Amino acid sequence: MRVVIMGCGRVGSTLAARLEHEGNTLTVIDTDPYSFRRLPSDFQGETLVGSGYDDHVLEAAGVHEADAFFALTQGDNRNLLGAQIAKHIFGVKVVVVRVSDPFRGEIFANLGLRTFSPTNIGAQMAYDALIREQ
C-alpha cells in the first residue's frame, strides 16, 4: 500500500515505522523538518517539509496515488482540512483523522471520515487500569 501521513509527532512516526516494517510505501509530511528525527534511522520512505493541508504539498506527496491518508498532527482543524482535501479533492479511499475534541470527532465521523479521539482513548485506558487494580 501507498500511505501518506501528515504529522510526524510521536503518533505519526510510530505508525510510519510500523507500516514501513510491514512492507508499505510511506510518505511523511511535517512543517518542522526536525520532527523527522523521530523516524527510525533505517527509514526508507519519503519525508516532505510542508503543510499537509496545502493541496500543492499533498500533490507533491503523491496523495492522488495513495491508498490511505492519515492526518495525525495535534491540531484538530488542520487535520480535518487536510483529510477532507485528501478525500474530496484527491479521492483517497481510506482517510483516518486524529480529532482530540470528541464532539468534533463524532460530527466528522458522521460525514464519512474515520476519526479517532486520543482524548476518549486515553480516558478509557486510564479508567480500565483503575478497574483492573480494584
Place this chain on the structure above:
Amino acid sequence: MYIIVVGAGTVGYGLGLELQAMADHEVVLVDRDRSRSGELREELGEMVVHGDGTEVVFLESVGARRADMLIAVTGDDGTNLVSCQVAKHWFKVARTIARVNNPRNERLFRELGIDSTVSATGAIMAQIEVDLPEHTFIPLMKLHGSGLQLVDLHVIAGSEAEGAALRSLHLPENSIISLVVHEGGSPEVPNGDTVLRAGDEIIAVIPQEAEPEFRHLVAGATVSG
C-alpha cells in the same frame, strides 16, 4: 437575526461593527485569543466573547442552536471550514459563510456545503482583470444549475467580432449577447444589425464549456493564413 462571527481580526472586527450598527441583528464576535478578545470587549462590550469557534461546547454556550447565521473569518482555512461544518451539521445553522485564505480551497468549501465563500485573493484578482486591458474576460456569475454563465468582455481589435454585425457572427450554441456598451458609455440591447466595434463591452450568457470559443471570437486575434 442572530449572527455569530468567528475570528476577531481585522475582518471580523469590521464585520462586527457593521452588523452591530444594523438594528435588527444580534451579533456575537468570538476569538480564541484571550488578549485580543479582552481588548475588543473593552471597546465593543458584551458582544465579544473569548472562546474557540470550532468547539461544540463553546458554540453551545454562545447559543449556536438558535443562530441564523455563522460567519467564519479567521486567517486559517482549517478553522473557518470546521467552524462552518460544526455549525451546519451539529447546530443546524441555516446559513454559513467562510473566508477562504487559500483560493484553491474554494472548491472544497463549496463541495462540502458551505453556503458562501469569500476570498480576498479571488476578489482582488477579479479587480485586476477589470483593470488590465489584456485581461478582457470576466466571469460575472454562474447561473445556478443550468451550466450557463454570465460574462463580461471587451471586443478586441483584430478579432472576428470586430466590425461584424451580430447576425453574421457564429456564436457558440446557446450563447446570447445580452447587452453591448459602446465606447463612451451608451448601452444598447443588441439586435441582428448591431455592429460590434473594438472597445465595446459585452455582457453575454454562454455555456461554461463554450468559454474558449466565445473568448476567441470576441477577444482573440483572428487566425491568419
